[in-house]
Amino acid sequence: MLDNRKKRILKAIVDEYIGTAEPVSSGSISKKNGIDFSSATIRNEMAELEKTGYLDKPHTSSGRVPSEKGYRLYVDELIKDDNISLEEIKYISSKLETKVNEIEDLTRITASTLSEITHYTAVSIGPKSEIQNIEEVKFVLLGSRMLMAVILTDTGMIKETIIKFNEDITEKQVETLNFIFNNKLKGKPLAEIDTPLEKYIFSQMNYSVAIIRKVIEQIKKVINEQDNKIYLEGAKQVFDLPEFKSLETAKKFINLLDTKEIMLDLLDSGFAQDINVYIGSENSAKELKDFSIVTFKHKIGNKDMGTIGIIGPTRMDYSKVISVLKYISKKLNNKN
């Protein structure tokens, strides 16, 4: 266990390193208000902190840099979570008041707001289809061979898709589709739209199995696309961070953001708590070992409403990110 002074010094080092991205020297810390010891004393403490694994040293004659263990302690014990300014509060409020029609829009706006304030990259996904129940399904005929299907779920997702046919569809058929889908599916999970349903409908109404199959396939497709759709905000922000000054690193990062599996995994991995922080190699994917991720599962009650992830260097301003997320989380819950 670290004594109080060591913790204060560690905090000062991490704070400074987050600000400057340069190894922190004993001298710069000894001048900090609140820490009134000579650089020699700080040096001794730093040597200890290094020995116990909280700090690293890039090379013999350089200052210290926080290790992952150091960041972890910093995040768990040393930061405040109300590091948010009045302007930021105002900005967030104005953004969240934007009228949205669909739940994904809300998640996306939240993510982009977050990215704007923190200057890190944000990724987000809407609620998973598997946890959503069907509120209403509506078929609308557009022209004679084009059917639009609109699906509303209990989490507020509205998804529409267009289905084209090689044969004419009659108003009567559309009516039947509307009737069957709503009677059979209202309140049921989205996943019910599948082959058994197809068979059921076919048994109820005697028109072309091809039509029914196409309808169901297309709806399944659009739901599936929805589940795998990742929104990305503020990717170019990273170019302003010193850790991306090498083109190689920047390229690696951009490619990483493009790798759907990793991103989906990242957004899925959050625990039941609201805000999760993964520092460097704590991330499940080894590609993320040089980054830190903060994820936030937006819930209403215990219903998952989508997830947001903030990706940045391990030298992330955790205090700011967490504070802003906490505030947003509170706001979103009040809203409903």
Add this chain to the structure above:
Amino acid sequence: MLDNRKKRILKAIVDEYIGTAEPVSSGSISKKNGIDFSSATIRNEMAELEKTGYLDKPHTSSGRVPSEKGYRLYVDELIKDDNISLEEIKYISSKLETKVNEIEDLTRITASTLSEITHYTAVSIGPKSEIQNIEEVKFVLLGSRMLMAVILTDTGMIKETIIKFNEDITEKQVETLNFIFNNKLKGKPLAEIDTPLEKYIFSQMNYSVAIIRKVIEQIKKVINEQDNKIYLEGAKQVFDLPEFKSLETAKKFINLLDTKEIMLDLLDSGFAQDINVYIGSENSAKELKDFSIVTFKHKIGNKDMGTIGIIGPTRMDYSKVISVLKYISKKLNNKN
């Protein structure tokens, strides 16, 4: 006017420079098949080409680099437009056969295919709303206070939007809306959806002007958004080009792509011809002076169906880009 040999040498230089991005030496050209002169002779010709403005020289003892005038001649007179491989043809065909429901999807798929083949960045927009006529408008009630409006146009655009109200909407009202919109607007330009229509509707049916206003506002909003929506494909490809090895340049480029006005302008600027090439400072925006743009207005008959732009360094493989575009253009026209 350049004699034949000078043209052949210029072509060889541009070809080589496009391939290597390195200043081209007299020696490397003299070895090219088809050009069987000693490096000294080539040197003399190169000196001439430089004097007449077709070539530049980064410094006294370096090889030559094409000037904008050189590229212009190259594009206008020296390249072939059937520089396309069987694999590429197959790939394009397979991509274009993807079923699409909306015209924007087609433009977008075309742009992304192009970007994949050429390794340059593609931007695209759908057809402008002002040139589109309304084919059908459909209102569908979702729940009791949520109305969905679907608009189909003659160019195949399908746009839907959701309108939320603070009061209940009846099926009767929806019917009236459907009746009036379709009777009044079928075949008319999209722009007719505006205040005069609002007044007309209000004179025809006596329910809350607030509802009508909201409907029209929301539809106008979604059409406007549509007009300003730019699709971007393959932005990260530029990281592989040597001209973007400096982070500064890459950053500038990414910011450029983000500047809507410039991109919209770029896509609007094309002439009546199908394929337009703008080299370096030929571009209207000064921010684009280090880039070349190839634009392509996709038309069916003389109806504009959207525009695609390829952005790359002035050292762009014009022959490849133009060949692929020509082929795609032919394919798209056969399709309809």
Add this chain to the structure above:
DNA sequence: TTTTAGCAATCAGATAATGAGAGTGCTAAA
């Protein structure tokens, strides 16, 4: 016992010096 001043040792990063290599322009011969 704790803190601090002082100082040699270390190392990254900037700056300067050197040299090789690629390419040109020009001259004079083929």
Add this chain to the structure above:
DNA sequence: TTTAGCACTCTCATTATCTGATTGCTAAAA
């Protein structure tokens, strides 16, 4: 008209040198 030959130029990579920041350790001071 073409080409071989050669001095000249300039970039780029490599090496050497210098500077400044920072540390660890020792011994004195608190």
